[in-house]
Amino acid sequence: MTHAITLRFRCLLVALTAVLMTIGSLAAAAPAHAHDELVSTDPEADSTVEVLPEELVLTFSGILSTEEGATEVAVTDSAGESVADGDPEVVETTVTQPLVGDSTGAITVQWKVVSSDGHPISGEFSFDVATPTPSPTPTASSAEPDPTPTETVAPSPTATPEPSSEVSSAVPWVIGGIVALAVIAAVVYLVASRRRTPPTDPGTHAPGPDSAGPSER
Incomplete structure (x- = not known):
């Protein structure tokens, strides 16, 4: 009786071991037959780049089919336009x-x-392209000063006033007046000198040596 139970237990243990080994073999072989999947992208999903890149690169876990129409990629911007x-x-x-x-x-x-197993797979992701920041417009206070130097006008020296035309024209008259006065004064002087000199009487002779009286003879 005990021997029979032991034999049955051994048979059950062998069967259980075989089942476990079969399950393990299936589990080990499962990854080899799994569908390929997207491994990485450039640009990365949900990332932000400065400018739109020249190309988009998708990397998968297995070799892909190169048959015509097997691969399709649609890339659109925020307005729905294809890029x-x-x-x-x-x-x-x-x-x-x-x-x-x-x-x-x-x-x-x-x-x-x-x-690679002939099964089609698909997916979708997005990334952002940064909007360029506009350059600030310089204000009047921040504008660069004008490099052209400002010419400083030196004050002109005070000009000596020129004699007026009236003064210039009066100078000959003044000189002529002075000369005329000098001439008149000379004439008056000569006239006055002649009046002061007494006239000589022609009938009067000066006494000579013969005019002495008889007593002197």
Whole structure:
């Protein structure tokens, strides 16, 4: 009786071990048959870049199908306009999508590929392009001073007033008046001198030596 129970227990243990080994084998083989997935993106999802890059790169966990129409990538800006430039290029595990334009704001990426096991997978993500900050307009106070030096006008020396034309024209008359007065004075002087000199009587003779009286003879 005891031997039979022991035998049954051993058989049950062997069967349980076989089941566990089968489950472990299936679990180990599962990753090899799992669908490929998106591993990384450049630009990264939910990141912010300064300008729209020239291309978008998607990297997957396995080699992708290169059949026509197997890979599709749509890239649109915040206005819904496409910024994709041509068809994507597939090289093994990467998908490269050229971009064009200078869009800013939210950029939305929708992708679809066919994984190595032939199963199509798809997804969506977005990133932002920063809006450039406008340069401040310089105000009057912050404007640079005018480099042109201001010319300082030196005060002109006080000009000596020139004699008026009236004074200039009166000078000859003054000189002529002085000369006339001098002439008149000379004439008056000569006239006055002649009046003071007594006239000589022609009948009167000066007494000579013969005019002495008889007593002297």
